[in-house]
Amino acid sequence: MKQFITPCFWFTNNASDAVDFYCSVFNDATVINTSPVMIDFSLQGFRLLALNGGEKYEVNPSISLYVYCGNESEVDSLFSELKEGGEVLIPPGKYDWSDRYAWVQDRYGVNWQLDKDTINSGQKIVPSLLFANKNTLRVREALEHYRTVFDTRFLVESNYPEGAGVPQQTLLFAQISCDGTLLNIMSSTLAHSFNFTPGNSLVITCKDQNEIDRYWNGLLQGGGKEDMCGWLTDPFGISWQVVPEVLGKLMTDPEKSDRVVAAFLKMKKMNLEELLNA
Incomplete structure (x- = not known):
């Protein structure tokens, strides 16, 4: 599975x-x-x-x-x-x-x-x-x-x-x-010196733009905040990465990787079509 x-x-x-x-x-x-x-x-x-x-x-x-x-x-x-x-x-x-x-x-x-x-x-x-x-x-x-x-x-x-x-x-x-x-x-009811941080994130790997949109928009509901490059924090401060499943392949493509990185560095929510066409 x-x-x-x-x-x-x-x-x-x-x-x-x-x-x-x-x-x-x-x-x-x-x-x-x-x-x-x-x-x-x-x-x-x-x-x-x-x-x-x-x-x-x-x-x-x-x-x-x-x-x-x-x-x-x-x-x-x-x-x-x-x-x-x-x-x-x-x-x-x-x-x-x-x-x-x-x-x-x-x-x-x-x-x-x-x-x-x-x-x-x-x-x-x-x-x-x-x-x-x-x-x-x-x-x-x-x-x-x-x-x-x-x-x-x-x-x-x-x-x-x-x-x-x-x-x-x-x-x-x-x-x-x-x-x-x-x-x-x-x-925990104890006072802790830490809170949720992008140092610990959870990655959702999506098959298409519809999934990216659904999970991105859903996690933001109720007070979440957008970040760059497919990152966001939900209303509780937990960091999530919502990315297309082809991203790893695109980033290791010697012909396209530099253009793909340049493209997603300008994005908040991932735009799959722009990444594929980079």
Whole structure:
């Protein structure tokens, strides 16, 4: 099945080193395509993008990768390797939500949540969006927003317990399927030093201009903001890239690539016809 939403992580021109590291940590790892700007790779069958973006943005814990390991030894093995040169945010242990769980930020700044639990899906790695600070109480609002944009299924919903200091029925955690890609959405009542950032973005790959228009316009509804080169932020500050599926091919075409890049650098929403005719 085609993966519709792909996490993209912003690196300071060391994306190749990061991808080499991840491929050494995970047994099932494949580099799909590489260019000076972007590396397309997969871990455990889940596609990821590593962007050589320079120093403008950095990754942070607002979007992490939640790995459903299926057993305790896998949690401990991944934790042992990912923590080298990184930072342990939650040490391995038993918690209310899992018998064995850990949260680690690796040496490149990418965050991983490692859980002993299994998942009833072929997707073992799930992007996890952390709604914090001004977004803490907005998880349910976000679910309703994404329901209007994607073909959405609600799989898990868990409210804050009584006494948490938030209104009743405030969502602590939810798992949804957006056009077949699983996303975890969680909230935190703690004060965090970070918010959503273009350093962690989600890429939607569209087959034609109608899809580009639909997802672009849908995600902007309710207060989103357009950016350049197919990037936007939704009403919650999450960065999305809405791009045509032929973009990678066009950018690696030795005859057209310079003209294609020059064309999309002038665009906000991608115009497929202009790219094809560049």
